[in-house]
Amino acid sequence: MAEAADFQGTSPSPARRWLRRSGALLAGVPLLAGLLQLPISTPASAAEKTSVADATGSSTVDVSLDSLSPTAPTDGDTLTVSGSVTNNGKQTVTDAHVGLRVGPSLSSRSAIDSAAQRSGFQPGLDAQEVGGKYVAKFSKLAAGVSQHFSISVPVKELDLGSDGVYQLGVSLTGRTAAQPWDQILGIQRTFLPWQPEAADTKTKTTYLWPLISTVHLTAETGSDERQTPVFKNDDLAKEISPGGRLDQLLSLGSDLDVTWVLDPDLLASVDAMRDGYQIRTEDGRTTAGKSQAVAKAWLDKLEKTVQDKKVVALPFADPDLASLAHNGKDVTGSLSHLKDATDVASGTVDTILHVKPSTDFAWPADGAVDPSIVKVATSAGADKVIARSDSLRETGGLPYTPSAARPIGGGTTAVVADARLSTAFQGDMTKADTSTLAVQKFLAQSLMINLQEPDEQRSIVVAPQRMPSASQAQTMAQALKALQDGNWSESQDLSAAAKAEPDPGATTKVPPVSAYPSSLRKQELPRSAFEDIQDTQTKLDNFQVILTDKSRVVTPFGRAIDRGMSTSWRGRASQAETFRNGVKSYLEDLTGLVHLIEKSDAKLSGRSATIPVTVQNNLVQGVDNLVLRLTSRQPTRLKIGDGPYDEQPIQVAGEHSQSVKFTTSTKANGPVEVVAQLYTKDGQAYGPEIPFEVKVTEITSTVMLVIGGGVLLLVLAGFRMYTQRKRAAARQAEEEPEDGPEAEGVNKDTDGTVDTEDTEDSENGPEGESAEESGADDPEHPSDPTPDTAPESTDPSGTGERVDR
DSSP states (O other): OOGGGGSOOOOSSHHHHHHHHHHHHHHHHHHHHHHHHGGGOOHHHHHHHHHHHHHTTOOSEEEEEEEEESSSOOTTOEEEEEEEEEEOSSSOEEEEEEEEEEEEEEOSHHHHHHHHHOOSOOBTTBOOBOOTTOEEEEEEEOTTOEEEEEEEEEGGGGTOOSSEEEEEEEEEEEEOSSSOSOEEEEEEEEEEEEOOSOOSSOEEEEEEEEEOOOOOEEEEEOSSTTOOEEESOSHHHHHHSTTSHHHHHHHHHTTSOOEEEEOHHHHHHHHHHTTOOEEEOTTSOEEEOOOHHHHHHHHHHHHHHHTTSOEEEOSTTOBOHHHIIIIITTSTTHHHHHHHHHHHHHHHHHHHHOOOOBOOEEOOGGGOOOHHHHHHHHHTTOOEEEEETTTSOOOSOOSSOOOSEEEOSTTOEEEEEOHHHHTTTOSOOOSHHHHHHHHHHHHHHHHHHHHHSTTSOOEEEEOOOSSOOHHHHHHHHHHHHHHHHSSSEEEOOHHHHHHSOOOTTSOOOOOOGGGSOHHHHTTSOOHHHHHHHHHHHHHHHHHHTTBSSTHHHHHHHHHHHHHTTBGGGTTOHHHHHHHHHHHHHHHHHHHTTEEEOOOOOEEEESSEEEEEEEEEEOSSSOEEEEEEEEEESOTTTEEETTBSEEEEEEEEOTTEEEEEEEEEEESSOEEEEEEEEEEETTSOEEEEEEEEEEEEEOOOHHHHHHHHHHHHHHHHHHHHHHHHHHHHHHHHHHHSOOOSGGGGTOOBOTTSOBOOOOOTTTTBOGGGOBHHHHHTTSOOOTTOSSOSOOTTOOOOOOTTOOOOO
16 A cells, blocks of 8 residues: 555544653653763763664574464453573573563554564664563573563553554563673564554454365366266375365364355365365376365365355466466467356355355456456456555555555456555464564554544455465464454455445556566466467367267366466466376377277279278267268279268267278279378368278279180080080980880770781881881880891791881
């Protein structure tokens, strides 16, 4: 905030103003008296004062302030300050004691900053000791030795005046052998907020309580029905286990009145663990996770905690808005990922926690904004941007810290978180003194905001670091508990803060792009990251077209793509690249499970033939909407179908293959390169093409004539064999004897007498044939023991005989 706001506001009453002025005058009396006495001081006194001055800035003794209770005391309380002193010098410190120094009251927020930065004792700025019995004494403090102390003093002994923020110094006074007089050898400063009675007008304070983690889930899932998730490691189980970072954030936040800011990816990741999960080991294998019960318990506790509480859901995986604005918005499709991540957020939180979150808030890294970031942040539907006051700085000279809500144009509201309060708990909070100082400074700044304009109520927002450590969360909770129990602040949720009436004098101009911090710009995702993401998205789009159950692939990969844009990758460029490459590689492995089987070179003889091509599907689900194209590189020599190529639709069940045959026709001899390629139905190539060579051998007309003649001869030979066999069978049937008188050639009359006929041609056969001609080849009848005619015999034939020729 502009430190015109450092001027303290008017006190509630004239009487209080008079008391403050009187107190200031009285406080100046001892200092004035001391100055008047300097010329007449004794040598010993002068030496003591010189040693004190010499000790200014000294670190001879380290004073550690480990606890201060109560953090914001009221009337009747007893203040207890505990800690330790460590002698960092080489000489033993003797006659030492630890004392408290209270005052003076600080007048502004910047005065608090200055007091916190001072080191060493400074006379005039550091008050006198409370002294008396309210000290812790040490007879000696050896070199390198630490000793504990604790001082308790009634608040009434501190002489606190009007409401305000007071310096509290804890100092060690002692002597050394080299300087044997009392001197301040170490001091630690902190702040004592003093508001003993409830303020007439309290500041409304909104504290964001983030439950955000790094990316844990991969895109990989099991092939089982449930699609068992695979995690990068088991770090998330450690975070949600008892004592882990997220477990402590949940436990601490459950006792506070805060606005919960959730990354839906964290909820989805823990939810994925509940029913069993796998962990990817360093050697590339997977092993079963064992924290299902822990995941269930954490989610159950979170669900109970956030009921009836204000819940804000960031876009899924908390995308880096500044990286998108500066490096990704010109990469095709990048902004659509932000819209998708925003749409998924509400459903994820509602499904897992059964609460309806607000999704209209965008939170750039560290609240740093410029016009391009605001434009990207609101492109997905958010109309409120959580900025920070060290980015959207006050330029109007206001003497106070204005309310958080600012209209910045286009219907967008910037909710400006206070930078001092938001960064109060960064750094190492594992040390008790660091934590204690942070709490007291936080409370001091909060009270000072209220004292600036005690009659004007303002809404202040605190947006701490996105992923506080366990020790940071503990310190935050301690401070917030004290604030909520204090007398100057009351809790308010984020939506109410965004709706608060804006201060007319507050800055509403968003700083230019050139004002964006270079330290933050160096942490951004580069343009190449968004190009990689879009390349993966294109591969996913082509792949899902062929799937019969798209959800098994689109959902896990869509969420993995969102994780590749996460704000958690800031400052971890190599890890981010490894994650993106892993997502892309796994997608390529899956798409490669649907592929063409490699073909060897083939030979074709003749004018036509078929070429088989096989598609293998090793996915557990079926694929469809694929087209297989076979293309001839020399269609004048070899045609596929009726042209240079032919296509056939492909549909293959899970873990099966399908062979497709293409008809070809040849025109000339010689080798021809043929290419098989899968395409999606929208014309996108799927997988690599498979080339192979077909050697065409055309059969000539002479060869065809020879082959035809040979076939004809075979047919004729077969027919001749058939006819010969048929004639032989008929002849055999004729030569077989038959029963009856006609078999002997004798004709009988009806009365049984033999009818013989004399003829002139009795010696000739029918048609005038001679006996030699007609019967030379006929066999003799068995009834003729002698030849029918015997040329050598002159005897006449017997009466009544007839020779049948």
